[in-house]
Amino acid sequence: MKKKVINFIAFWLIFLLLFQSVSKVLIPKWNDKTTLVGTRMEDFYSQEKNTMDAMYFGSSFIYYSISPLPIWDNYGITSYAFGNAAQRIWTSYYYMEEAFKYQKPKVVFYEVGTAYVEEQAREALNRQNLDYMKISFTKLNAIRDIIKGTTETTASYLIPGLRYHQRWSDLSQNDFDSSLDTSYYGKGSVMRFGARPARKADQKTWMQDTGETLTFPENNEKYLDKMKALCEENGAELVLLRLPNIRWTKNLHDMIQNVADEKGLTFLDYNTFPEEYGLDWNTDTMDKGDHMNIVGNEKVSNHLGQYMKDHYCFEDKREKKEYASWVENSENFQKVLEKNQIANIIDLNEYLEKIKEDCYLAVITVKGDAVKHMKHNTREILLSMEVSRNLLTKSEMSYIGILDQGKIIEEKEGFELLEYENMIDGIKIKATSGGRLNGSQALTSINGEEVGSDSEGINIVVYDKDLKRVVDSVAFDMTKKDNKISRKLQNNANDDL
Numbered sequence: 001m002k003k004k005v006i007n008f009i010a011f012w013l014i015f016l017l018l019f020q021s022v023s024k025v026l027i028p029k030w031n032d033k034t035t036l037v038g039t040r041m042e043d044f045y046s047q048e049k050n051t052m053d054a055m056y057f058g059s060s061f062i063y064y065s066i067s068p069l070p071i072w073d074n075y076g077i078t079s080y081a082f083g084n085a086a087q088r089i090w091t092s093y094y095y096m097e098e099a100f101k102y103q104k105p106k107v108v109f110y111e112v113g114t115a116y117v118e119e120q121a122r123e124a125l126n127r128q129n130l131d132y133m134k135i136s137f138t139k140l141n142a143i144r145d146i147i148k149g150t151t152e153t154t155a156s157y158l159i160p161g162l163r164y165h166q167r168w169s170d171l172s173q174n175d176f177d178s179s180l181d182t183s184y185y186g187k188g189s190v191m192r193f194g195a196r197p198a199r200k201a202d203q204k205t206w207m208q209d210t211g212e213t214l215t216f217p218e219n220n221e222k223y224l225d226k227m228k229a230l231c232e233e234n235g236a237e238l239v240l241l242r243l244p245n246i247r248w249t250k251n252l253h254d255m256i257q258n259v260a261d262e263k264g265l266t267f268l269d270y271n272t273f274p275e276e277y278g279l280d281w282n283t284d285t286m287d288k289g290d291h292m293n294i295v296g297n298e299k300v301s302n303h304l305g306q307y308m309k310d311h312y313c314f315e316d317k318r319e320k321k322e323y324a325s326w327v328e329n330s331e332n333f334q335k336v337l338e339k340n341q342i343a344n345i346i347d348l349n350e351y352l353e354k355i356k357e358d359c360y361l362a363v364i365t366v367k368g369d370a371v372k373h374m375k376h377n378t379r380e381i382l383l384s385m386e387v388s389r390n391l392l393t394k395s396e397m398s399y400i401g402i403l404d405q406g407k408i409i410e411e412k413e414g415f416e417l418l419e420y421e422n423m424i425d426g427i428k429i430k431a432t433s434g435g436r437l438n439g440s441q442a443l444t445s446i447n448g449e450e451v452g453s454d455s456e457g458i459n460i461v462v463y464d465k466d467l468k469r470v471v472d473s474v475a476f477d478m479t480k481k482d483n484k485i486s487r488k489l490q491n492n493a494n495d496d497l
Contacts (some may be wrong), residue, residue, distance in 0.1 A: 041132035068187035069304035076316030081188030094142035185329035193343030198281035200291030246289025335421030356406025367442035
């Protein structure tokens with residue numbers, strides 16, 4: 001009988017281990033290049049214990065608006081952005097609880113952009129928040145609170161294979177690779193390049209009084225109290241933080257400020273002092289004001305670093321040998337920052353000069369017309385790039401050009417719908433161009449991913465051969481006198497609400 005019991009237990013242990021291995025394959029990697037969910041979570045666990053001066057918690061406002069590396073560069077302060085998309089206050093609380101097992105920060109910033117939201121987030125977003133958290137009582141309690149009022153089960157979160165068993169037909173090679181992006185160095189942040197200005201109407205209503213009387217939800221207040229108690233138990237100060245957001249109002253600010261005052265907490269609202277860090281809604285946001293791009297991120301990060309220097313006694317660790325990895329990460333950050341400045345250029349001539357750099361492969365396609373308001377100096381630059389003169393003179397012509405280091409290496413032109421497909425330096429390129437009378441489209445895919453803007457005028461997709469990825473996709477409308485620019489955002493930021 002004893003042998004049967006032992007065999008029974010051994011069987012189920014082996015079964016569970018195998019099933020957990022299968023689960024790792026089946027779990028969606030939640031790891032696209034604009035959110036890096038799995039990578040950022042695993043990177044947090046890889047940090048050396050008790051090395052963080054500060055930590056930031058909350059939703060995507062955190063990882064798009066704060067970069068720990070500029071703060072390190074300028075002040076020698078170590079920090080980590082430990083948040084995920086659409087994170088509700090209860091989930092942020094459990095992230096804090098998890099973080100204190102590995103780090104002992106002196107100050108904890110909680111971003112309140114979703115703190116007042118009572119509704120649970122969508123299941124997919126909840127799973128992004130929890131799938132890569134290590135199994136523990138913290139995770140178990142987080143699951144318990146997240147699934148309240150839903151048909152989801154605790155078991156499906158603890159053993160994700162139960163939830164994702166139908167993904168077999170969708171699996172790719174990436175699903176079988178248990179390692180995530182080992183080159184990641186952002187300390188929880190995600191860089192987003194390119195600007196989509198906030199609408200003028202939204203800029204006018206930003207931080208205005210809507211006439212509402214808002215009350216902080218009772219259940220949410222319970223978790224805020226738990227956060228405060230948790231921080232006090234661990235010798236950390238809790239600071240409420242609101243990062244720039246075009247939809248923030250005076251009424252929301254006042255509600256949070258009242259709660260902060262009642263609980264003796266500092267509330268640092270970046271929507272109330274934009275002049276201090278030079279916020280510009282025309283240049284600093286990637287998605288019309290919901291999140292910061294790298295320009296706005298740098299402004300906020302530098303200001304927050306100065307704030308921490310002024311209010312806390314942090315040792316400057318930049319010269320300490322045990323923090324050499326931070327120096328290396330910072331150097332990588334600066335290289336990528338420099339390389340991606342192309343995504344902030346809005347002038348066509350400046351843009352054409354930029355893509356002459358040796359790291360860039362560019363695909364030019366035309367939609368509609370490329371000639372009507374083309375300026376003389378633009379023609380001169382294009383001629384220096386050895387493009388066909390027909391592109392500069394023949395209205396409504398279809399055109400596809402492949403440039404390496406700013407020189408044409410292949411091109412097609414004509415008055416019919418053009419298609420192109422080729423492999424260049426291991427990069428699979430497909431492109432389509434149609435003038436106004438020939439389909440009027442401009443499509444480009446790189447390595448199977450559609451990245452073209454498909455907008456009126458001259459469309460340009462830029463691939464960085466060093467970074468091995470598309471760094472920009474733009475279109476310049478030649479039917480407009482100012483050659484108005486539009487950018488395609490690669491995988492827009494998650495909706496936080």
